[in-house]
Amino acid sequence: MKKTVLLIEDDYLDIESVKRAFKKLNVDCDLHVAHNGADGLALLTGSASQNTRITPDIIILDINMPKMSGIEFLRIVKNYYSFKNIKIFILTTSMEEYDKFSTETLGIDGYIIKPLSFTAPVSPETAKFIDALLN
């Protein structure tokens, strides 16, 4: 079944590299892109327009973004019962940045470190993401 993925990321190059990584991996998914947390939330709730409302299986979330950061976005999303089945992965610059939080406190499913590389060998975290994406 074709998965629906929502990528919330403000940097064009990072969006592009996610797309390319998916392409390399031959992932056939329905990829939606939002450029900040607020836009992402609008897509989820359909508050922009009913037509664009999506129900993703996976959200890939950047942390540093204008208008609404990844952390603020998470805080809101976690309050909606209807979103509890969405798997959320953090897209982070480095382990140090990720170190400031933890998977438990954020209530997320995992993280991927930039630059994205899905070519072998991959880290256990990346493997977890690929699993979620493909199965």
Add this chain to the structure above:
Amino acid sequence: MSIRYQLIVGFSFLILIFTVVFFVNQRLSREVLTNTIYLNNSEAVIRNSNALHKEIIEMQSGFRGYLLTNQESFLQPYYDGLKSVPLLLTEQMQLLSTQTQKLKLDSIIKLHKEWISYSDSLISTKKDTLPEAGFRFKKLFDTKLKMEVGKKLNDQITAMFFTLDNYEYKLRLERRDVLQNSISQTRRISIVLTVICILISFAMGFYFLRTITGRISKMVRFSERISGGEFISLPDTKKDEMTRLVNSLNQMSETLSTTFKELKKKNDELDQFAYVVSHDLKTPLRGINNIVNWVEEDHPDQITPELAKSLTLIKGRIERMGKMINGLLEYARIGRVKKQIKTFDLNELLLELKELIIPSKGNLIIEKKLPWIKAEKIRLEQVFSNLISNAIKYNDKENPEIKISFEDKGDEYMFCVKDNGPGIEKQYLDKIFLIFQTLKERDAFESTGVGLAIVKKIVEDNNGKINVDSELGKGSAFYFTWPKQK
């Protein structure tokens, strides 16, 4: 009250007491002296009195002998006495000190004169050869001698001498008692005052010892704590010179504390800045790297050899920039996050590093069995691994050799990493620890120049010191200290 003032008051008081003791003793010695003079005088009085009495008695005996025997030779002492007695009397009058005694002597003189006139009249009539002289003598003999006029006078004189002598003896006894009293009184006063002096001296000594020495040692401990980095303040309520010293120490401590706080704040800000900057620099760099990769991926058929070369150069620079940013991040991170402290075996650590870093032709020699150490293992490992990597990286010998040694300095260890490399020129020695400084051209030798800066920062963050000893052509030795943790 200031200590100087207290000292002046204390010593003045002591000097005052000693002055009193001095004057009391002075007075006593004067009394003793006067008494001695008086005693001498008194003895002379007695001596004179005896001599006088004797002369007078001899005159009387001579007179009686002449009257009985009619021999003129008996009169010799009488005539002698006539000459010597007045002299003795004058002398005695001068020696006598009291009016009562002088009165007594006056009466002796008077009695003696009476006796002289009495004896003289008898002698002259007896000597007279005229016929009626016998009659006159007879008459005198009957009215005077037989009536015991002379004897009565003599008895009176003797009695008078007796009272005079007695009085003198009595006076002497009285004066001796007075002197005795005076001596014992002076002795008492001297002893009491001296004891008071000693007590006061002890009290003063103790007091000043406490206020000065006690507080000095307090201040010493205080400044030791300050130099140990503990910026406390010492309370002192006394208002003297020491208080001023304490106050200036307190002020120093406060200034140091504020300065250190500011310095720490500045350093923290700088670290934070370096961390944020280097972190944020990575994003665009990664972007550029992505783009270069995509250019190669997307247009494989359009890449000319020139373009391929340029792309490779760009990638090389991106990689170097990445390393520098990572180095900077690593450098900024030291001291920000405290890693776990544990006790471990340094020999084991060095052997692991040997396997990782030393090439097959090289050698790492541990000269003396290294100690177990309690430290942030990751940091100490970074120090050793950076120093050893450098020693290998810059080594120009076919068989690079690195020697590790250490010295236990009590509070800290001093480690030495010594190599047989090319050595460093003197003029560059202080530059090597600066960040991004390398002594080789970057294009010829890939190095970011952060390794030694990181080593220095780690060592200093752990309160150690690092320095290098090197001679061109003979290799380098890096020494660093690492304080022992309790």
